[in-house]
Amino acid sequence: MDIPIESSICQIGENRWLIGHDHICELREPSSSNDESIYHWQDPAGRTFQIRYTSSTLATSPTLIPPFYSAGGAAAVWEFAGLIWKVKSWTTGIEHEAQTIGFVKDTFPSIPVPEIICHWTDEKRSFLAMKRAPGETLDYLWGGLTDLERQTIASDLADYVVLMSRNRRDCLESPSGLGVTDAFVRPESWHLPTFRLETIEAREYFRPLEIDDGFVFTHGDLNPQNLLIEKGKITCILDWEFAGFFPRWWINFKARIYAMSLSSYEPPNAWINAMRKELETRGIVLDFDKYEEWMCKRK
Structure with a gap:
């Protein structure tokens, strides 16, 4: 045992x-x-x-x-x-x-x-x-930040996201070429701990969503507990276990999920809204109708 x-x-x-x-x-x-x-x-x-x-x-x-x-x-x-x-x-x-x-x-x-x-x-x-990196989590500090500080943090993080997304691969995979561990991306019937796809397989798997620009590197879990902040600036990004090469629209999807919510602030989706706005102004968008169609097929 x-x-x-x-x-x-x-x-x-x-x-x-x-x-x-x-x-x-x-x-x-x-x-x-x-x-x-x-x-x-x-x-x-x-x-x-x-x-x-x-x-x-x-x-x-x-x-x-x-x-x-x-x-x-x-x-x-x-x-x-x-x-x-x-x-x-x-x-x-x-x-x-x-x-x-x-x-x-x-x-x-x-x-x-x-x-x-x-x-x-x-x-x-x-x-x-x-x-230990300096700072406290964004989740802990959010209520004491000004609107300008919140917007600056979201903007700075979105810039990091864009920078990472410039590194591309032809496969859905981890940095070392292994499978990814994010359960949101694999079929619900999939029982192995990792999931990897070549380009041709991925185009069929993700249809009707498109992956014509390949797979981009992304953190995968930018929730407010994983960001350390000091004096209104990001000092460290934590928890990289879900990072890997995913479709570009995946970044926008992961910015929407419940885990991105603030744990002790109203409204809890304030960080979700701030991040989505900054991502979408940088061209990282999600066709939600196509996403829902893919989700139904994924089941």
């Missing part, structure tokens, strides 16, 4: 944690050897932490640490040792989020993404450790 994703990290001593089955994160003592360290970094206080492998039986009973965020058993997020730790369900064929972030960092250096310290996978889970 698999252990819950929320049990992926536990504390095994002061400044010492077991991550997954065989990785230990710990404060590095000044006199300790670095031979076993596979990653190391400094926290904001200047203390050095490291990760090393372990195959030993624990001498103490582990204490579970509740994550500060959990997504229905599919993902969980913690913060300790100066880093944000993200654990997700994973299987062979799914692109690691760290690979996607690396692709964005190399291809679009002006787009703010998390700074990754380390990442790895085991048989059923992916692990990602990254530095």
Whole structure:
């Protein structure tokens, strides 16, 4: 029986944690050897932490640490040792989020993404450790922003979206050429975790919607919880696991879904409306009648 994703990290001593089955994160003592360290970094206080492998039986009973965020058993997020730790369900064929972030960092250096310290996978889970970026989520800050600040954030984000969309492929796929994991795009009868299409297949699959301009790179989940803001500016775009190469109109569709809503502000669709307006002024539109026809066929 698999252990819950929320049990992926536990504390095994002061400044010492077991991550997954065989990785230990710990404060590095000044006199300790670095031979076993596979990653190391400094926290904001200047203390050095490291990760090393372990195959030993624990001498103490582990204490579970509740994550500060959990997504229905599919993902969980913690913060300790100066880093944000993200654990997700994973299987062979799914692109690691760290690979996607690396692709964005190399291809679009002006787009703010998390700074990754380390990442790895085991048989059923992916692990990602990254530095905390400055700012608070747009969802948290929205009520205190001026109309001009809200419009500026939506405009800046739409500019990033257009920049990313200039990178094109001939297939519906992840940056590494694997299938995408966005459940909204695949047939409802599809039971595999990823979905990939060549151009000819895609033209038939998406009809009557058109994909004549190929597939463009997009984030796929620009909800207000995934945008960090400081002083009215975007400081980091989080959660790249749904990113990939999709039809251009897909960007507009994903800007409409319920998950884009604000969680504690009325009206909750204020961010949806702001983003759609900025996208459509940049030519990223969706023929909704054709989209509904495709959705009926997709079922």
